Amino acid sequence: MKGIVEVLKRAGKVGVLTGAGISAESGIPTFRGKDGLWNRFDPTELATYEAFLRNPKLVWKWYLWRMHLISKARPNPGHYAVAEMENLFPGFLLITQNVDGLHRLAGSKKFVELHGNIFQGKCRSCGRLYLEEEFSSLWPFSSRGFLSSITEEELKEKVFSEVDKGNLPECLTCKSIVGPGVVWFGESLPEEALERAFSFASESDVFFSVGTSALVQPAASIPLLAKRSGAVLVEVNPEETPISPYCDFVFRGSASEVLPQIVSLLGAP
CATH class of the missing domain: 3.40.50.1220 (TPP-binding domain)
Structure with missing residues (x-):
């Protein structure tokens, strides 16, 4: 030493x-964690742009679940x-x-x-990046503070139900659906x-x-x-x-x- x-x-x-x-x-949990719901999915099939285009609601629910777990962690x-x-x-x-x-x-x-940062947002259509504070204002469900304050049951009952209704973040520049601000498989x-x-x-x-x-x-x-x-x-x-x-x-x-x-x-x- x-x-x-x-x-x-x-x-x-x-x-x-x-x-x-x-x-x-x-x-900080691994990709799969302990939730049996996500064990039915391959993370490489959820963390791609193609998966997001195919089913943005499913991808966002998976990321919100991960964000919820991460939000409980401290340095x-x-x-x-x-x-x-x-x-x-x-x-x-x-x-x-x-x-x-x-x-x-x-x-x-x-x-x-x-x-990247899982609490940020990124529009893959126009490239606009939303820093954590800006993204939580655009879409309160993504807020670290909010996610840390709710239980997993509340996440599924309140947040996932809103996502299923189509309550997804919309880009202020091009009106496309914003994805999480992380680097997906296949991205540079x-x-x-x-x-x-x-x-x-x-x-x-x-x-x-x-x-x-x-x-x-x-x-x-x-x-x-x-x-x-x-x-x-x-x-x-x-x-x-x-x-x-x-x-x-x-x-x-x-x-x-x-x-x-x-x-x-x-x-x-």
Whole structure:
């Protein structure tokens, strides 16, 4: 631990890539969760533009169910440690593959969401993106606060019934039905976010890979780009991953355990 702390004390630019592992500690459920209703469906057949065109009501009910579960989660010490790291270095960027928005709730401001945000809205017809606050005004059912305040039974009885009646978000620009602000299967990652991530990684002095399997491209290539560009590469993950052999420091623990320790030592005299 002291070795990486000494390296960090000399660092000017630090990048952090986070994956599902950091949010799993907050209780964020997997695609299928425990609800038998959705076990009859293949997530890859619900998280596509074709599925949305075919049955937008079904797709939105599935996403509202996921949003309802995510809305109950809160940032954990790992999220807060990443937010604190932002204040410790002249240059910092968080790159997350997660769509839950927990990093922002923890206080992170310098971040890119490679796969979007589930509480945002995106019109696939005209490309208009609705940020979380704007989208919750457009369609109150999508509000994190509202969804966290109701039970699953209320979600099904009150919200799903409205969706079945055709109460879906309508784009203010082109009047098409707005979908969730996440990257679906078959869609490209946001170009601006991806360019920013690759650019920062190539200039980093230290780069962290936290709670990610390092299997999903193109995000999986970002830590290796940082390494090739001269960065000290750090992995925080309970399990070995394909990038483990290339890392200069490996911590086999959870983000909520390891990152707060590093941040604490950085602040020590």
